[in-house]
Amino acid sequence: MSDVRFWRRRRVRRAAAWTVTAAVLAGGLFWVSGGYDSWRDDRALDSACDGDLAAGAVRELFGGISLTSSGRWADRGHCTVSASDDDTDAGLVLWSGQTEHMTNLENSDGFDAPLGHGWTGSFRFNPDTEDTDEAGAVLMLSCGKESGYGQLMTAEADLDRGGFDDPVARERLVAVLTETASAYARRTGCEAPVGGRVKNVGVTTTRADYKPVAAATGSCAGLLDGKTAARWGVRTVQEVAGDPAPGENCVLGSRSGAFLYGFTASYGPSARYAHMRLDERRDSRRPGTSAYALAAGCPGAGGTALFEVETLLDDDTPQQAAPVVDHKGLRAALQRFAERSAKRHGCKAPRPA
Amino acid sequence: MVAAAWERFIGHRVLPKAALVVLAAALVAGFLLVRSERRDAHNAEVLDTACGGVLPRAAISGLLPGDETWELYGDLDLTGPSGRGPRTLLRCSVQWDEYWGDASGSLELAAVPVLDFAPTGVRLRDILSASAAKEPRWATAYLDATTQVTADCPAGLPGYPRPVTRFRVHASLEDDGAEVAGAPEKLRGAVAAAANHVRDRGGCGGPAVKPSDVRPPPAGPVEDPDEESDAVPPSCRWFRPGMLDGKAWGPDDREPDGVTGDDVDACSLSVPRAKPANRLDHVAEVGSVSWRGPLLPEVRTAYGAELAALSGAPEPESGEKSYTLAVWAESSCSGARTLSRVTVTTAESALAAGRADRILAAYLAASDCRAVKVLGKVWK
Structure with a gap:
């Protein structure tokens, strides 16, 4: 071999050795710095929850936090996303189940805010809580017209830092739920109508949110005329927006917002539970408490809805109503409440339960 | 000639090492200068952003450690027509951690509506339980703040289910867990500026809030020394x-x-x-x-x-x-x-x-x- 070729080959071998060494060092650095783990987790997010998870929406919700996720929906219908860093509690739990197998939804400390925008669902965030970084949302999907059958999906999130008093955070969590639910429905053949992007997501109505009765625009609107309200001592209402949700409430209250009459509409699993409680009350033959109930058949996940009204009860005699009750007027108000709610859900006309 | 000069430089006993030291020192100085400028620019951006940009930059800069990087957390500006009426109108937290050491500090400011938490009813049980009930933390946080003001909004804050004609702005400044000396006076300008931001955005009307209106929070209820702790109400x-x-x-x-x-x-x-x-x-x-x-x-x-x-x-x-x-x-x-x-x-x-x-x-x-x-x- 000539001297020139020898030295050229030696330079090439040296250059190759340096290149390989640099590549190994760079790769090692990438791995040690957590870059590989982050990249791997990021790719896993795209296929999480059997590919249903709205990965883009999840990334928006949690900002720059590195996340790990479940690959599949677990046996009990859960799919989780959590922060890769153990020092933060940030995370998300999605749950999906068939409405016909459920008997209740978790109660809220207040009235959850309907989502609107073509969805039957609600958002739960208590604005008076100290844990402003936790919130949840629920969606009911009707997979066809047959009454009582549908899909329920919930999302519970913990931001760790930040809070759901920020309307942007609420909008992002709802986007995670609606986009994931839509993907799930498409994959499983659930032909549920889907709504649009939810903007202006409300928060749970608490007792601090009462308003003058004349200002009612949502679930309490038009239940009583002015004269009847004055006669009943009703001066205020606590209400939610007039959009379809698994549970819809209206409270008629006194001047200071104190409870006098409460109207409740229950759909799907909540209705099933409410029917059970109603049957128990009737079976035990306890004296009436001026509580009335109507029911209506609803398509899909709504099942057999139940509409109830109850009055403030006497402190010392809990079977009796505390105010003087206008029974005829109360039943008429319940009828109006039930008809409006049933119409929102596409249900039949309400009848005595 | 250049080659000869280079040969003389390389062959010198001290010059190469000295040159390396000078080069290293220049690199470090340049690095620190660039880092310091970037930090100052970042800190200025934090103040321009925090709480809707209402914090008076000169006054606040003097309160915070200039040689640390400030980070903005929980920044929220919901003033103006925001729909349903939030519990927080304005909020921001500027925090810093010592680069070398464990000390840390924060400047926090929040504006909240004054909502009445009336008793749940007029019956005996309602009245007795209301006296024991606590208002939410967001409504009482001003009592623990360094300084605060309660401002009027005669036209009513927009987006609330019933008229809300007062709101509070409170601010706290802590360094290494303790309140900074003189903080109540130093924060007056920031609190007043935040209050006027809320007023202007909400169309409140009425007179502007002055720094002299801003005061430390009221003291808690004074226990009557003549009243025994277990005395009959x-x-x-x-x-x-x-x-x-x-x-x-x-x-x-x-x-x-x-x-x-x-x-x-x-x-x-x-x-x-x-x-x-x-x-x-x-x-x-x-x-x-x-x-x-x-x-x-x-x-x-x-x-x-x-x-x-x-x-x-x-x-x-x-x-x-x-x-x-x-x-x-x-x-x-x-x-x-x-x-x-x-x-x-x-x-x-x-x-x-x-x-x-x-x-x-x-x-x-x-x-x-x-x-x-x-x-x-x-x-x-």
Whole structure:
């Protein structure tokens, strides 16, 4: 071999050795710095929850936090996303189940805010809580017209830092739920109508949110005329927006917002539970408490809805109503409440339960 | 020539090493300078962004450590028409951690509406539970702040279910867990600026908030040194155990619970019986409530069924374990039209029936009530 070729080959071998060494060092650095783990987790997010998870929406919700996720929906219908860093509690739990197998939804400390925008669902965030970084949302999907059958999906999130008093955070969590639910429905053949992007997501109505009765625009609107309200001592209402949700409430209250009459509409699993409680009350033959109930058949996940009204009860005699009750007027108000709610859900006309 | 100069430089005993040292020093100095400039630019951007950009940059910069990097957390500006009416109008937290060391600090500012957390009702249980209930943390945080102001919004803040005409702005400055000396005075400008931001964005009207309006938070309730910690509440002091053949309260007995307010006085107490008539007759209970002014219509609604059932001499149902007799009266107490309700609960109906009128009279006399009209009684 000539001297020139020898030295050229030696330079090439040296250059190759340096290149390989640099590549190994760079790769090692990438791995040690957590870059590989982050990249791997990021790719896993795209296929999480059997590919249903709205990965883009999840990334928006949690900002720059590195996340790990479940690959599949677990046996009990859960799919989780959590922060890769153990020092933060940030995370998300999605749950999906068939409405016909459920008997209740978790109660809220207040009235959850309907989502609107073509969805039957609600958002739960208590604005008076100290844990402003936790919130949840629920969606009911009707997979066809047959009454009582549908899909329920919930999302519970913990931001760790930040809070759901920020309307942007609420909008992002709802986007995670609606986009994931839509993907799930498409994959499983659930032909549920889907709504649009939810903007202006409300928060749970608490007792601090009462308003003058004349200002009612949502679930309490038009239940009583002015004269009847004055006669009943009703001066205020606590209400939610007039959009379809698994549970819809209206409270008629006194001047200071104190409870006098409460109207409740229950759909799907909540209705099933409410029917059970109603049957128990009737079976035990306890004296009436001026509580009335109507029911209506609803398509899909709504099942057999139940509409109830109850009055403030006497402190010392809990079977009796505390105010003087206008029974005829109360039943008429319940009828109006039930008809409006049933119409929102596409249900039949309400009848005595 | 250059080659020769280079050869001389390389061959010199000291010059190469000195040149390396100078180069290294220049690189470090350049790095620190660039880092310092980037840090200053970042910190300026934080102040321009925080709390809607209302923090007076010069004043606040002087309060925060200039040689640390400031980070902005929880920045939220919901002033102006924001829909439903949030609990937080404005909020930001500027924090720093010492690069070398464990010390840290923060500047926090928040503006919140003043919402009334009225009692859940006018009944005895509602009134007593309301006095123990706590307002949410966001509503009371100003009490722990370094400085604060309560500002008026005559036109009402937009987006709330009912008129909200006041809001609070509070700020805290802490360094390494302790309040910074002189912080209350130093933060006045920032608090006033934030308050005027809320006012302007909300279309409040009225006069602007001045830094001189900003003050440290009010002190907590002063305990009356003359009042013993376990003393009977003022609204319960009208009662004597002898009214129900009772004995003085002991350490194991339920303590009287009472509330005194502008429009309502309430008391609930139990009295141990000196000579029980049967095995269930160990304790009797008494409740008293007097309502005045704007509460009267609400009382007539909430107790409507009971008021409609009042009579002169009702008969109790027999066979009960305990009997509660409620007595109502209208009167004028300290010049104010007043509705009063007294309940007596005993294991023996005869005791309650025989003592209720006297107990009511004693209660009204202790409250300086005149023109008493007894409305009637009802067994609960």
